[in-house]
Amino acid sequence: MKFTSTLFVIILLFGAAILPADTPLTVERLLSSPFPSSMVASNDGERVGWVFNDQGKRNIWIGQGPDFKPVQLTHYNNDDGQELTAPLFSKDGSFIIYVRGGDPNGKQEIPNPLSDPKGAKQEVWLMPAAGNTEPKLLGEGSEPNISPDGKQVVFAKDGKIMIVPVDTSKAASTVFGARGKSSDPQWSPDGSKISFVSDRGDHSYIGVYDFQKQKITWLCAGVDRDFNALWSADGKRIAFIRFPGTPEAPGSDIEPQIPFSIWIADVDSGTGKQIWESKDTTAVFGQTFYLEPPDRVFWWTGNRLVFYWEGDGWMRIYSISESGGTPTPLTPANCEAEHASISPDHTTLFFDSNCNDIDRRHIWQTPIQGGTPKQITTGKGLEWNPTALTGNKLFLISSTATRPAAPATLGSAGSVQLVTQDLLTDFPTTGLTEPQQAIFKAADGLQIHGQLFLPPASQTKTRHPAVIFMHGGPIREMLLGFHYMGYYHNTYAMNQYLASKGYVVLSVNYRSGIGYGRAFRTAPHQGPKGASEYQDILAAAKYLQLREDVNPQKIGLWGGSYGGYLTALGLARNSDIFAAGVDLHGVHDWSYWGKQAPGVWGIVGDEGLRMAFTSSPVASVEFWTSPVLFIHGDDDRNVDFIETTDIVQRLRALNRAHIEILTFPDEVHDFLLHSHFVQAYNATADFFDRFLAK
Numbered sequence: 001m002k003f004t005s006t007l008f009v010i011i012l013l014f015g016a017a018i019l020p021a022d023t024p025l026t027v028e029r030l031l032s033s034p035f036p037s038s039m040v041a042s043n044d045g046e047r048v049g050w051v052f053n054d055q056g057k058r059n060i061w062i063g064q065g066p067d068f069k070p071v072q073l074t075h076y077n078n079d080d081g082q083e084l085t086a087p088l089f090s091k092d093g094s095f096i097i098y099v100r101g102g103d104p105n106g107k108q109e110i111p112n113p114l115s116d117p118k119g120a121k122q123e124v125w126l127m128p129a130a131g132n133t134e135p136k137l138l139g140e141g142s143e144p145n146i147s148p149d150g151k152q153v154v155f156a157k158d159g160k161i162m163i164v165p166v167d168t169s170k171a172a173s174t175v176f177g178a179r180g181k182s183s184d185p186q187w188s189p190d191g192s193k194i195s196f197v198s199d200r201g202d203h204s205y206i207g208v209y210d211f212q213k214q215k216i217t218w219l220c221a222g223v224d225r226d227f228n229a230l231w232s233a234d235g236k237r238i239a240f241i242r243f244p245g246t247p248e249a250p251g252s253d254i255e256p257q258i259p260f261s262i263w264i265a266d267v268d269s270g271t272g273k274q275i276w277e278s279k280d281t282t283a284v285f286g287q288t289f290y291l292e293p294p295d296r297v298f299w300w301t302g303n304r305l306v307f308y309w310e311g312d313g314w315m316r317i318y319s320i321s322e323s324g325g326t327p328t329p330l331t332p333a334n335c336e337a338e339h340a341s342i343s344p345d346h347t348t349l350f351f352d353s354n355c356n357d358i359d360r361r362h363i364w365q366t367p368i369q370g371g372t373p374k375q376i377t378t379g380k381g382l383e384w385n386p387t388a389l390t391g392n393k394l395f396l397i398s399s400t401a402t403r404p405a406a407p408a409t410l411g412s413a414g415s416v417q418l419v420t421q422d423l424l425t426d427f428p429t430t431g432l433t434e435p436q437q438a439i440f441k442a443a444d445g446l447q448i449h450g451q452l453f454l455p456p457a458s459q460t461k462t463r464h465p466a467v468i469f470m471h472g473g474p475i476r477e478m479l480l481g482f483h484y485m486g487y488y489h490n491t492y493a494m495n496q497y498l499a500s501k502g503y504v505v506l507s508v509n510y511r512s513g514i515g516y517g518r519a520f521r522t523a524p525h526q527g528p529k530g531a532s533e534y535q536d537i538l539a540a541a542k543y544l545q546l547r548e549d550v551n552p553q554k555i556g557l558w559g560g561s562y563g564g565y566l567t568a569l570g571l572a573r574n575s576d577i578f579a580a581g582v583d584l585h586g587v588h589d590w591s592y593w594g595k596q597a598p599g600v601w602g603i604v605g606d607e608g609l610r611m612a613f614t615s616s617p618v619a620s621v622e623f624w625t626s627p628v629l630f631i632h633g634d635d636d637r638n639v640d641f642i643e644t645t646d647i648v649q650r651l652r653a654l655n656r657a658h659i660e661i662l663t664f665p666d667e668v669h670d671f672l673l674h675s676h677f678v679q680a681y682n683a684t685a686d687f688f689d690r691f692l693a694k
Contacts, residue, residue, distance in 0.1 A: 025431050025500045027681045030493040031055070031674070033404035033427050034420075035486045036397050038085055042093040045344040045390030047129070049073070049087050049096055050407060053486060056674030058084035060098060062129060065393065068409055068419045073131050076100075081113035081672035082120065086143065090150040095128045095166070097144045097153060102672065105637045108158075113633070113667040113676070124155050126166060138164045139172030143184060147191045154185040154194055161185050161196055161209075176209050178216060184227070188235040193267070195229040195238055202246040206238065208267055219265035220272045226263070230300045239264045239305055239322070241298060242274075243283055250599020252608065254529060255522055257281035262305060264322060275305075275324040282310040282518065285475070301346040301368050306330070308337070313518045317351060319368055328370040331355070336515055339484075342368070343388040350386035350394060354515055359437055359449055359480045363396060363410070377414045380434075382481040399482035402432040405489060432496050435480055438506060442539040444532075446523070449516070450540060451480055451507040453499035454549070465554035465692040466504040466544045468537060468570075468578075469495055472561030474527070477515035478507045487670050491560070494681050501685065502693065504550050506543065510536035510566070527565075528590035528601050528612035534573070537566055541577050553579065554692045558684060560584035561639060561669065568617035568628075568647065571657075575626040580691035582684045584631045585639045585669055588647040589618045592640075621650045627658035629687045631680050633667025660687065 034054035041048050049062045052072075056079025061070045073096065076084070087098045101122035102111035112120040124144045127135040138144070141157030146166075154163050155172075159181035164172035175185075180198035187194055192212060198205045206219040206226045219226070225243040232238070242261045251257070260283035265272025299306040304319045309327065315336040318327035331337040335355035342349060349368055352361045356375065363383045366373040377383045380400065387395040394410040398418065404427060411417040418424075435451040442448055455464055471478050471488060483489045495505045509515065510533040511523040525532040537557070545552040557567040557578050564586020570578045587593070590612035594603030603612045613619055628651075632644040644661075651657050662683050664676050671677050 025428055025497060027494070027497055027678055027685065029426070029428050030497050031490060031677060031681070033406075034423055035405055035489055036061075036407050036420075037486060038087055039385050039387050039395065039397065039407075040087050040089060041341075041344075041387050041389055041395070042089040043091050044093060045388070045393075047089065047093055048387055048389065048395045048407075049089065051084050051087060051098075053084075053674075055079060056081070056672075058082065060084065060087055060096060060127060062096070063395070063407070063419055065389065065391075068395065068407075070407065070420050070423075071131065073127055073129070074135055079674045080116075081111060081667075083111075083672065088144065088146060089129070090146050090166075091148055092150055093129060094150070095126055097124060097126050097138070097146060099123070099142050099144065100125055102668065103142065103637075105635065109635070111635060111666075111668050111672055113635070113664065113672045115666045124153065124164075126153070136168060138166070138168065141172075145185050145187055145194075147187050148189060149191055152191075154187070156183045156185060159183075161194070176214075176216060178207065180205070182207075184229070186229055186231065188231055188267075189233060190235050193235070195231065197227050197229070206240050206265070208238070208270075217267065217270045219267075219270050220263055221270070228298050230298055230305075232300060236267055237264055237272075238267055239298070239300055241307075250604055252599075252602050252604045254527060254602040256284050258283045262307065262320070275322065276320055276327065278309065278311060280311055285310060285315070285518075285521070299342050301342055304368060306342070306349065306368065310518050315514075315518075317349060319349075319370065330366045330368070330370065330373065331364065332373050334517075336517075337364075339385045341386055341388045344390050348388070350388050352384040352386060352396075358515065359451070359509075361479065361484065363394070375414075376410065377416060379414075380480075381416065382479060382484070383408075383416060384484045397484065399484075399489075401434040401481045402429045403427070404482045404493070405484065431500060433499050435495075435507075437480060438543065440539055440543045442511075442535045444535060446511060446520075446536070448511070448536045448539060449509045451478055451495075453495050453503075453505035453507070455499055455502045455504065462549065463551040464502055464504045464549055465556070465688070466506065466550045467495075467498055467556045467558055467688060467692070468540050468544070469505060469507040470510060470537065470557070470559035470563035470566045471507070471513065472559065472563050473514075474510070474512040474533070474562040475514050475521060476562075477509050477513045487560070490677050490681075494684070497681070497685065498688070501689070503688065504544065504547070506540050508536060508540045512562075527562075528594070528603050528608075528615050530611065531569060531615040534566065534569055537570055538574070538577070541574075556580040556582075556688055556692050558582040558584075558688075559586070561586065564639075565617070569620075571626045571628055572617040572620035572624045575624055575657075578626055580627045580688060582629045582631065582687055583644075584680065585633065585636055586617075586630075586643065587639055588616060588643045589613065590616045592643070592646075596640075618647060618650060621647065622654060622656075624651060624654070625656050627660070627687075627691045629660040629662065629683065631662045631664075631683065633664040633669065633671065633676070635666050636669045638669035658691075 034052040038051040060073040083102045110120040124138040125135045141155040144155040161175045180200045223245040259278045261277040320327040340351035363377040398408040399405040438450040438452040512526045564583040567581045567583040634641045
């Protein structure tokens with residue numbers, strides 16, 4: 001059976017009356033709240049901007065102190081699948097620049113999920129902060145940065161650095177010619193130079209272009225990978241992070257085991273020195289996973305540098321003197337720090353963390369020079385993306401188990417004050433359940449956390465069908481509330497929807513995910529090395545089978561990406577346990593990945609390919625008898641569409657399992673069209689209703 005594509009259009013009425021409490025929950029209602037992201041503060045700390053994704057209509061909003069009442073700045077009124085990212089205020093706060101359109105794939109194609117015959121573009125735009133006008137196109141590209149005087153913008157396009165005046169009196173032009181792929185342009189404090197990263201494949205350099213001299217200076221050039229350049233306040237030095245260069249022979253670890261170091265170089269001469277080295281091999285996760293703003297891995301605050309490091313087995317934030325020495329931990333031990341920002345006066349670090357509450361996130365603060373970290377939000381909600389403003393104000397995003405994410409300010413005694421309450425009036429908060437923390441052990445004794453969603457008490461059936469949900473990544477983690485990432489904000493809502501329909505839902509934080517330390521994330525024999533995390537899914541099934549409110553013969557699986565892989569693996573290996581599954585853009589043959597790019601996911605040599613294959617669903621496909629629904633977009637840039645094409649042909653040839661397929665032409669991995677999320681989730685619920693509930 002194949003579903004045809006249908007466009008669902010949902011309109012959020014701001015300030016509309018609250019719907020009656022007995023109004024049935026639907027996927028459409030549960031995905032109706034606008035999701036905030038990409039929060040950024042103005043230089044003076046008096047304004048904050050963010051992106052709202054309101055059912056696929058992505059727009060810039062800003063709030064002005066002291067009340068930060070939100071004002072919509074741009075007006076893109078269609079669910080057109082065009083991402084809106086990288087908002088940045090000019091120094092005087094008079095305008096915002098941003099990027100519209102997604103990143104290109106390997107063929108340099110911009111995502112076009114509407115299959116618009118005119119195609120799609122990735123463009124840099126400018127919008128006056130006063131509003132009441134149309135945005136101004138600056139040029140095609142990404143990674144924009146505004147000059148200190150607010151008169152010019154540099155950005156990256158096709159491996160070149162471009163420049164354009166903000167008044168668009170001239171068209172964007174190339175700044176310089178240089179080998180390599182240039183990216184990440186950053187202005188010097190006086191606007192006379194820009195730094196950039198030049199990727200040369202196996203190594204990369206930090207370059208500095210002097211506009212007056214029309215000269216490029218390479219900083220400490222060697223055989224390593226240098227990135228994330230930061231200017232000193234006087235513009236005379238640049239700090240950067242260094243990885244070892246790429247070796248000829250790929251490594252056999254899923255996560256490459258390499259150290260990292262911090263360097264400071266003189267801008268004029270290009271000479272410099274290393275001020276600190278990790279002395280361990282914990283570079284890749286901390287120094288790449290947290291790279292995108294506002295979660296910069298690196299700040300220069302006065303005479304100290306601030307960075308992420310996983311040296312003691314937990315993701316923490318440290319500061320170090322620019323002259324070197326021993327790093328000072330700024331965040332607590334035995335827990336993880338995530339999104340962070342620095343106060344405008346560079347004295348205080350704000351961060352969100354799972355310290356003291358491992359399956360949630362709360363906001364903390366600590367002095368940059370070192371001191372005792374202090375938790376400043378509490379309770380059973382979640383708070384993240386702290387954005388420091390002047391006057392000890394803090395902007396953040398907040399959610400709860402039953403309320404979706406919304407921008408907020410920090411109130412008295414750690415309270416959270418929403419600034420967009422009127423945007424949530426249609427959301428069915430009273431119809432949702434509060435998930436319970438579930439903890440159980442896998443066969444090898446490893447402790448696994450999950451979130452248990454129970455059906456409403458009014459549903460009197462003693463035995464319910466159950467569904468296990470698995471996140472993607474795998475370096476992700478589900479929480480006891482609406483998630484801080486848009487994709488998982490949606491999947492959390494879907495788990496709530498399934499619970500409202502009478503399913504017991506268990507969301508599993510299997511090994512190889514984040515939140516529980518480096519040893520948990522890098523657990524041995526995971527994925528193509530032996531699928532060790534699958535025992536966590538079997539443990540989840542056993543946990544459900546032993547519950548008196550679960551029908552042990554009616555347990556299903558669903559998940560996307562890595563969660564799709566585990567869904568397919570469960571159906572292939574244990575159709576006797578798992579009665580049905582919904583697999584969204586999952587990996588089905590690890591050996592395909594190893595053949596396409598030797599060394600990826602640590603797949604090396606014939607033995608690596610053999611192990612990768614046996615760790616994949618395709619190796620056990622002959623035992624697959626449970627019905628399955630595959631959902632995939634065919635412009636997926638994370639998991640090749642052939643992963644679904646191939647396994648469907650294998651299952652068809654065996655003719656032992658019922659197969660249904662829902663494909664989205666020109667859609668990417670993380671669906672860009674809101675209508676596709678709605679369609680996929682309605683199809684998922686319908687599939688489980690037919691194969692689990694009945």
